[in-house]
Amino acid sequence: MTTASAERTFERRVPPMGGFNLTLLRIELTRMLRNRRTIVFTLILPAALMLSFGGQSGWQERAGSGNVAAYILISMALYGAALTSAATGSMVALERAVGWSRQLRLTPLNPVAYILTKALVALCMGALAIVAVNVVGRIQGKAEMPVHVWVLAMVVTLFCTLTFAALGVFIGYVVPGENAMQILGPGLALLSFLGGLFIPLDQYATAVRDVAYWTPMYGVAEVARAPLTHELPWYAVVNAVVWFLLFIGGAAWRMSKDTARV
Amino acid sequence: MSVAAVRLEGVTKTFGEVEAVRGVDLDLRQGEVVAFLGPNGAGKTTTIDMILGLSRPTTGTAEVLGMKPREAVARGLVSAVMQTGGLLKDLTVRETVAYTASLFADTKPVEDVLGDAGISGIADRKVGKCSGGEQQRLRFAMALLPDPALLLLDEPTTGMDVEGRRNFWSAIRADAERGRTVLFATHYLEEADQYADRIVLISRGRIVADGSGAEVRALASGRMVRATVPGLDAATEARLRSLGGVDQLDVRGEQVVVHTKDSDAVARLLLTETPARDLEITSTNLEDAFLSLTGDDR
Numbered sequence: 001m002t003t004a005s006a007e008r009t010f011e012r013r014v015p016p017m018g019g020f021n022l023t024l025l026r027i028e029l030t031r032m033l034r035n036r037r038t039i040v041f042t043l044i045l046p047a048a049l050m051l052s053f054g055g056q057s058g059w060q061e062r063a064g065s066g067n068v069a070a071y072i073l074i075s076m077a078l079y080g081a082a083l084t085s086a087a088t089g090s091m092v093a094l095e096r097a098v099g100w101s102r103q104l105r106l107t108p109l110n111p112v113a114y115i116l117t118k119a120l121v122a123l124c125m126g127a128l129a130i131v132a133v134n135v136v137g138r139i140q141g142k143a144e145m146p147v148h149v150w151v152l153a154m155v156v157t158l159f160c161t162l163t164f165a166a167l168g169v170f171i172g173y174v175v176p177g178e179n180a181m182q183i184l185g186p187g188l189a190l191l192s193f194l195g196g197l198f199i200p201l202d203q204y205a206t207a208v209r210d211v212a213y214w215t216p217m218y219g220v221a222e223v224a225r226a227p228l229t230h231e232l233p234w235y236a237v238v239n240a241v242v243w244f245l246l247f248i249g250g251a252a253w254r255m256s257k258d259t260a261r262v
Numbered sequence: 263m264s265v266a267a268v269r270l271e272g273v274t275k276t277f278g279e280v281e282a283v284r285g286v287d288l289d290l291r292q293g294e295v296v297a298f299l300g301p302n303g304a305g306k307t308t309t310i311d312m313i314l315g316l317s318r319p320t321t322g323t324a325e326v327l328g329m330k331p332r333e334a335v336a337r338g339l340v341s342a343v344m345q346t347g348g349l350l351k352d353l354t355v356r357e358t359v360a361y362t363a364s365l366f367a368d369t370k371p372v373e374d375v376l377g378d379a380g381i382s383g384i385a386d387r388k389v390g391k392c393s394g395g396e397q398q399r400l401r402f403a404m405a406l407l408p409d410p411a412l413l414l415l416d417e418p419t420t421g422m423d424v425e426g427r428r429n430f431w432s433a434i435r436a437d438a439e440r441g442r443t444v445l446f447a448t449h450y451l452e453e454a455d456q457y458a459d460r461i462v463l464i465s466r467g468r469i470v471a472d473g474s475g476a477e478v479r480a481l482a483s484g485r486m487v488r489a490t491v492p493g494l495d496a497a498t499e500a501r502l503r504s505l506g507g508v509d510q511l512d513v514r515g516e517q518v519v520v521h522t523k524d525s526d527a528v529a530r531l532l533l534t535e536t537p538a539r540d541l542e543i544t545s546t547n548l549e550d551a552f553l554s555l556t557g558d559d560r
Contacts, residue, residue: 011368012337012338012339012367012368013337013367013368014333014336014337014367015336015365015366015367016367019364019365019366021364021365023360023361023363023364024361024364024365027353027357027360027361027364030357031350031352031353031357034352035352095350098347098348098349098350098351099344099346099347099348099349100347100348100349100350102316102344102347102348103344103347103348103349103362103404104365105314105316105335106314106316106335106340106341106342106405107335107338107362107365107366108335108336108337108338108365108366108367109365
């Protein structure tokens with residue numbers, strides 16, 4: 001009995017990369033893709049919005065190095081990706097509530113590896129939303145911009161969605177249970193209006209616009225469209241960075257508050 | 263000598279003003295099956311959390327197989343089965359096991375574990391659609407994946423029928439013979455008495471008894487004598503109290519209940535010198551020992 005246990009102890013290895021692996025990523029992604037609500041938010045809603053907004057009169061007017069339809073396409077892709085990654089983020093709190101995080105703490109999975117996995121899943125889902133909107137836009141055939149702008153805008157949009165993954169984690173902790181999405185859905189729609197994703201900001205009254213500059217979607221929207229518009233006010237960059245840090249900080253704060261009983 | 267499966271030395275844990283654990287020393291040998299008993303709020307869960315590395319002792323040290331608890335967990339040497347929760351409803355049974363298996367450096371094959379746990383037939387079912395018993399089997403399958411040297415169980419047989427309980431314990435005993443240490447929390451005292459090599463009783467953050475079932479019972483030694491004594495008077499009561507070994511005496515009307523280390527003396531006095539009838543002598547069971555040692559008899 002002693003030898004058997006001793007062998008057990010000494011031959012045991014610690015998994016590399018804090019337990020991160022591709023099986024984990026695959027199962028997490030399968031899980032997201034099986035969720036009908038996620039699919040509606042990720043693929044169908046943004047693409048449908050893209051079709052309806054993208055066909056507005058004046059779509060063929062020039063905007064930066066492309067046209068207005070391209071401008072709308074990038075905005076819709078950002079909206080879809082933000083919604084999706086926020087939904088992914090909000091699942092962290094849900095998993096904690098059902099005791100899954102505690103279960104994972106009894107495995108070699110490092111908490112940092114867990115969060116990175118979730119971030120990666122959020123990025124993958126965000127990418128899916130972006131691709132869906134772009135494919136629909138391509139088929140619609142109205143959006144026009146140089147290929148490198150097209151690609152660059154997609155990549156920048158993808159990284160902007162991390163802000164909303166962090167927001168999702170944060171809201172998930174503040175609003176317990178499965179209600180997080182009921183706040184995040186309308187909340188993100190409102191932020192998207194204020195951020196100028198649905199209607200350009202210059203069509204708003206000055207008072208509304210002054211508020212809008214301070215809201216979280218404004219900064220990332222400007223950043224995501226910068227490859228197309230070649231315009232990027234400094235305060236938009238500040239907005240994007242500050243909100244990113246605020247949401248990351250908020251998520252980290254709520255998570256650390258919650259460790260008393262993992 | 264082989265290294266201790268669990269070693270707690272002077273462990274305390276305070277949460278703000280509350281002292282949940284106030285100085286626990288505990289050594290578990292490899293291959294021991296140990297029952298961990300105590301009333302709610304005694305510090306059981308807090309102690310288990312420290313053995314699992316889910317929380318750190320405020321003072322003192324906790325070691326598992328000679329390492330820090332987190333190091334043992336990272337090597338798959340420690341597993342735990344919780345009574346509720348800890349599962350994702352939207353994963354299938356097989357996905358849950360595969361997910362968990364992917365996190366360990368060394369594991370048994372997923373299909374083998376599903377088979378051993380008797381859940382191969384429901385491997386493609388969503389966890390949310392499984393019955394409580396099936397979910398509990400799944401939790402066991404997950405815990406056994408890394409072939410742990412130490413297994414912690416929280417109320418492991420709740421909801422099992424007699425047959426299931428017996429099978430469960432024979433499997434646990436067989437694993438213990440191959441060197442696995444098992445520490446289980448339970449409310450079923452007879453189960454602790456019957457299946458554990460050792461019982462550790464915790465109360466108000468301290469270990470109040472530690473030994474075999476017989477040893478723990480002996481700590482609260484003695485028997486209970488109960489009788490109906492018509493016309494019981496103060497003089498008789500005083501004589502009973504003055505007998506050697508009487509711990510406690512309760513009188514309710516004509517009913518007298520005596521806790522004593524010398525039940526023969528009490529019975530002799532009652533039967534020969536009083537009109538006592540319906541006399542009963544019962545030995546203290548583990549439950550009485552539990553109540554008297556934890557002081558939770560009210």
